[in-house]
Amino acid sequence: MDTLRAVTDLLIDYAVLFAAILVIAYLLPAGAFQLVMRLAPPASRIQSRPIRPGQVRREVLLSLRAVAIFALYGLGLLMAYRAGWTALDPDWAAWPWWWPAVGFLAAILMHDTWFYWVHRAMHLKRVFGWMHAQHHRSVTPTPWSILAFDVAETIPQFGIFVVLVMLVPMHPAVLGAYLLFDSMVNAAGHCGHEIIPDHQRTHWLLRYTNAVTHHDLHHSRFDCNYAQYFNIWDRVCGTFRDRDAPPARPDRAA
Ligand SMILES: [Zn+2]
């Protein structure tokens, strides 16, 4: 009877994690930027290449598979949390009032560096085909492609959350808010319309953050703009291509 109870509890935990990740990391951000795609003026479209028939269906199916895998990894993190092995703390009174903002900012900076290097590594010839190729089948990305990963890519994509949960003292609600923010930025980068004013390119500070075109160029060219939030690592490593770069290499035409 105890075993049955334990299995039932585990299944309930898994179902809750699956639903939470599905809504926060996929349905909300992809749905919001699907709406942006509908409302954005045609002139803001970045690529002239159309979305391929069946592309969105493939992106959704791959993303659902990734959510199912993330929920499995999440079960491990939940067990670690309950055992007291993580840096998460549900007691707001344990933190100074300014700490949630610091933890959130630390998550952004750590994730940006993690993603740049992990992403560059996934583009190495030896691993690209089985680790990152599925995500790049969307040459003209849509918001539904944000979690369209090979099974192997789910490991580094989830890995940063293991690092954050283990190392950055945060309230679980701050972690949830960060996941939503990260997913929104990710969906924006795949919406195919430049919604950030051109002024961003020359602003003294905003020029170091990515606009939509930067990740769109990554999808059409494969060889530039590896970072998520900022383009500092791309500038330092010579992989930055700004908004006026040609959108696609001819041999990558869909
Ligand atoms: Zn890539």
Ligand SMILES: [Zn+2]
């Ligand atoms: Zn992408």
